[in-house]
Amino acid sequence: MAYAIEVAGLRKSYGPVQAVRDVGFTVRAGEIVALLGPNGAGKTTTLEILEGFRDRDGGFAEVLGLDPGERSSGRELREHTGLVLQDLAVEPYLTVRETIARAAGYYLAPRTTAEVIDLVSLDGQERRKVRTLSGGQKRRLDLALGIIGDPELLFLDEPTTGFDPAARRDAWQVIRQLRSEGTTILLTTHNLEEAQALADRVVVLAAGTVVADGAPDAVGGRDTARASISFALPDGYGIQDLPLPAQAGDGAVVVETSNATRALLELTQWADRNGIVLAGLTVGRPTLEDTYLNLTSPSTTNQGAPARAPGRTTR
Amino acid sequence: MMTAAVTPSPAPPRRRHRSFGLLLHQIRYEQLSFWRNPQSAIFTFVFPVVFITVIGALLGGGGRSSYFGGLSALQYYVPTIAGLSVLASCYGQLTVALALRRQYGILKRVRATPLPAWAYFAGLLAHCVLVSFIDVALIGVVGRLYGTPLPSNWFAVAVTLLVAAACFCGIGVAVASLIANADAAPAVAQLVLFPLLFISGTYMPIHSQMLNRVAGWLPVRPFNEALLGPLVLHAGADWKRLAVVAAWGCAGTVVGVWRFRWTPGSE
Numbered sequence: 331m332a333y334a335i336e337v338a339g340l341r342k343s344y345g346p347v348q349a350v351r352d353v354g355f356t357v358r359a360g361e362i363v364a365l366l367g368p369n370g371a372g373k374t375t376t377l378e379i380l381e382g383f384r385d386r387d388g389g390f391a392e393v394l395g396l397d398p399g400e401r402s403s404g405r406e407l408r409e410h411t412g413l414v415l416q417d418l419a420v421e422p423y424l425t426v427r428e429t430i431a432r433a434a435g436y437y438l439a440p441r442t443t444a445e446v447i448d449l450v451s452l453d454g455q456e457r458r459k460v461r462t463l464s465g466g467q468k469r470r471l472d473l474a475l476g477i478i479g480d481p482e483l484l485f486l487d488e489p490t491t492g493f494d495p496a497a498r499r500d501a502w503q504v505i506r507q508l509r510s511e512g513t514t515i516l517l518t519t520h521n522l523e524e525a526q527a528l529a530d531r532v533v534v535l536a537a538g539t540v541v542a543d544g545a546p547d548a549v550g551g552r553d554t555a556r557a558s559i560s561f562a563l564p565d566g567y568g569i570q571d572l573p574l575p576a577q578a579g580d581g582a583v584v585v586e587t588s589n590a591t592r593a594l595l596e597l598t599q600w601a602d603r604n605g606i607v608l609a610g611l612t613v614g615r616p617t618l619e620d621t622y623l624n625l626t627s628p629s630t631t632n633q634g635a636p637a638r639a640p641g642r643t644t645r
Numbered sequence: 646m647m648t649a650a651v652t653p654s655p656a657p658p659r660r661r662h663r664s665f666g667l668l669l670h671q672i673r674y675e676q677l678s679f680w681r682n683p684q685s686a687i688f689t690f691v692f693p694v695v696f697i698t699v700i701g702a703l704l705g706g707g708g709r710s711s712y713f714g715g716l717s718a719l720q721y722y723v724p725t726i727a728g729l730s731v732l733a734s735c736y737g738q739l740t741v742a743l744a745l746r747r748q749y750g751i752l753k754r755v756r757a758t759p760l761p762a763w764a765y766f767a768g769l770l771a772h773c774v775l776v777s778f779i780d781v782a783l784i785g786v787v788g789r790l791y792g793t794p795l796p797s798n799w800f801a802v803a804v805t806l807l808v809a810a811a812c813f814c815g816i817g818v819a820v821a822s823l824i825a826n827a828d829a830a831p832a833v834a835q836l837v838l839f840p841l842l843f844i845s846g847t848y849m850p851i852h853s854q855m856l857n858r859v860a861g862w863l864p865v866r867p868f869n870e871a872l873l874g875p876l877v878l879h880a881g882a883d884w885k886r887l888a889v890v891a892a893w894g895c896a897g898t899v900v901g902v903w904r905f906r907w908t909p910g911s912e
Contacts, residue, residue, distance in 0.1 A: 381757070383908055405759045413757040419749040423681035424674065435670040436760040459681075475754065 333392070334359045334483050334514040335380060340389035342375050349375045351538035353389070359482075362505070362515045364525040364546075367535035368626050373518050374487075376535070380516070381413055381485055394483055409438060412481035414472050414489055422461035426452055429460055430474050437479035449504060450474045466497050473501070477508065484508065486517035490524060502527055522619040532618075536626040550621040557590040557615050559597065561608040573600045582610060664764065671760075671768025672775070679738075679776065689738050690780055693730035697722060697784050701791035713850055716877075723788040724872035725847045728809075728865065730780035732838060735773045735810045739817030740824070740834040742769075748827035748909055756907040766818075774810040781806060785876070793877060801875035801882040808887050809868045812894020816864065818901030841865050864893035 335357035342350040350372040357363045367373045378384040379391060382398040394410055396403045420429050427443060434440040447453055450470040455463070463471065469492065476484055489505070490498045505528055509515060519525055525532050526546045534542040534549065542550045560582045563569065569576055569583060573596050576583045587593040590613050601608050616624075679685050704718035713721040746752045755765055781802075789795050796802050820837065824830050842848060844856050845865035851857055860866035867886035874880030 383753070383756070405761060408757060409759040413754075415750075415753070415757070419751050420754060421674075421678045421751065423678050428674065428677065432670070432674045433758060435667065436758040438759075479758070 332358055334361070334394060335363075335516060336390070336392045337376070337380070338390040340376065340379065340391060341387045342372075342379060342384065343387055348538055350379075350386075353535065353538070353540055355533045355540055355543055357514060357516055359514050360509070360512055361530045362509050362517065362528050364529035364532045365516060365518045365535065366522070366525060366532055366622060366626075371535040371626070372538040373535055377485060377487065377516075377518065381411070381415075382407065409479065410482045412476040412479055412484045413487075414476035414485065415487045416491075420460050420471065420475070423459060425457050425459055426463070426471060427456040429471065430478055433475050433478045439480060440478050441480045443478075446474045446478050449477070449507070451500060465492055466494070469493070470501075473504065477513075481513065483514045483516070486515060488519055489517060490519070490521065498524070522617070522622055526618045534622060534625050541625050542621075546618055549618070550625050552616055552618070552621050555616050555621075556586050556588050557613055559585040559587065559590065559593055559611070559613050561597075561611040564601075564606040564608070567606070573597065667760070667764045668767055668771065671764060672771050675768055675772035676775070679772065685738060685742075689733045690730075690776060693726050693733060693780055694783050694787060696729070697726045697787045700726070701787060705791040717793075719788055719791050719793045720873075720877045721850065723784060723793055724876045725869050727781045727784045727876060728869045728872055729842065729847055730784060731777040731806065731810050731868075732813055732842070732865070734777040734780055735813040736817040736820075737834055737838065738773055738776070739769070739814055740820045741830045743818060743821035744824045744827040744830035747821075747906065750909055752907045753909065770811065770814045773814055774807065777810050778806060788877075796876050797879045798875050798881060801880070804882050805871050805875055805887060808894075809871070809890050812864065812890050812897070813868075815894040815901060816897035818905065819897035819899075822901050822904035822906070845869060862889065864890050 333356045335355075337356070338354040340350050340353040341348070349370075353372060353376055355363075365373050365376065375384065379386045380393050380398050382404055385399050391398055393407060396407045398404075398407060424432065427447070430443045430446055434443055441449075447456060450473050452467065452470055452474065455467060460468070460471065469489070473486075473489065476486070486505070490501045493501060502524070505515060505517075517528070529546055531544060532542070532546050532549050533540055544550075547553055560579060562581070563578075563583050569578060572583070572585075574585050574587070574593055576585045578584075585593055585597070594613065597608065679689075700722045701719060704722070707718045709715055709717050709720075743752070785795055817834075820834060821830070824833050841860075841863060842865060844851065845860045845863065846857075846869060847865065851860070857866070867889040871883040871886040871890065874883050
């Protein structure tokens with residue numbers, strides 16, 4: 331059993347609206363996979379089916395070898411999965427330590443409260459009431475509650491939304507540490523930099539179906555896409571003087587090429603011969619964000635208006 | 646790496662021990678949350694005690710009268726206010742707490758853990774019953790200060806309170822399940838309760854035969870009457886009236902279980 335999550339042909343409709351049409355992907359044990367897609371692409375519905383909060387209309391879904399729609403094994407499954415979701419909350423009048431200790435009591439083999447407080451950097455806040463915590467501290471408490479049961483599989487729904495850049499780097503560090511301890515992680519995010527930094531693989535959803543699945547560096551043909559070389563046009567030279575065809579960009583000229591090595595050689599040799607400096611010289615590939623926007627734009631997916639999941643649930 | 650398969654459950658003996666531990670665990674944290682929340686502690690707990698204190702100060706000296714059905718004012722009000730405190734701590738508290746916890750996602754978070762549903766509800770119910778027991782005890786003590794003797798048939802008192810508290814918890818879960826918007830929960834809970842308290846004679850004796858007959862089939866009046874005997878007249882448990890309360894409790898529990906949702910509702 332090499333897969334922590336296996337999904338195939340997943341379907342879910344809300345009345346006439348097909349939120350999930352045909353979703354299939356796998357997550358190997360120990361992997362971090364980012365589920366990407368615009369609002370209404372079917373991410374939340376897919377996640378909620380895998381977490382056991384929603385029943386599916388059809389298709390195959392297995393989480394840690396169990397069917398998440400099967401209630402009789404639900405407790406078994408929740409013993410080994412952790413959830414950090416957007417719309418979860420805790421009792422406002424308990425302290426941080428009490429809240430974590432309360433959740434620890436629900437698991438057969440939890441981490442210790444002290445270990446988790448340390449892991450999410452809430453040390454020093456143990457005695458504070460939850461209602462007095464800042465937004466960022468509450469999100470850290472959410473994370474603490476997600477990992478207190480020492481889960482094999484962790485669902486993270488936009489784990490760093492609302493974090494400042496330093497807090498985000500800290501959270502990434504925690505997530506990487508969890509992975510290094512063997513935790514499998516399925517996360518959603520709207521921050522493409524986050525997906526690039528954390529994920530071993532990204533699965534892109536649009537209009538209820540998977541439009542791309544691969545490593546962040548390769549997804550959507552990123553690795554084979556044309557590179558662009560840009561630099562400031564030297565004084566006294568025009569575009570037509572360059573050894574390669576180029577376009578005038580924003581304060582710079584851009585050379586698009588499928589062979590960046592060759593093109594760079596020609597450009598630098600030309601500059602050297604003429605004794606000039608190519609200021610601001612950079613070589614770029616399409617960012618994950620460029621690729622993502624291209625993959626999920628309505629003209630690419632060629633579907634109707636994306637279905638937004640209404641809030642109805644089955645339990 | 647290949648550890649995705651789930652490990653088997655522990656042996657049954659440990660699980661039985663664990664179930665009891667889980668229940669205590671739940672009650673402990675419910676109690677902590679309750680006593681630290683000024684709103685719940687004051688409205689649910691302090692209000693009935695203040696009420697009986699004021700009534701005692703106003704009417705404590707009076708003897709038996711036909712207006713109170715041959716009872717003294719305090720003999721009349723100690724059971725009805727004790728009943729009120731059970732309604733507040735079981736029905737009122739559960740309705741509002743469950744509706745709010747569902748709306749804020751607190752129930753969803755509970756559902757995301759391996760805590761079994763029965764343990765969550767048993768803990769919450771035991772907590773509510775515990776609060777109502779303490780409240781009734783305080784009301785009895787205030788009544789004693791104004792000259793109403795403490796009950797002698799403790800078994801009958803305990804059985805009556807336990808049956809009624811469990812039943813009003815069931816009704817509370819039902820009403821909470823039917824409320825779509827938690828902001829409306831306190832209003833809905835009171836809207837149902839307040840007229841019911843009035844026609845059931847909680848605040849003043851009702852001398853209308855017709856009203857008494859109607860209220861006799863609703864849950865509050867039979868509960869008040871079932872409390873009267875054990876609490877001030879040293880009588881045994883009133884099984885007939887408790888059966889009416891229990892019937893409402895069962896109906897409420899059925900609706901509650903049928904309609905209960907853990908996740909926040911739709912728009």
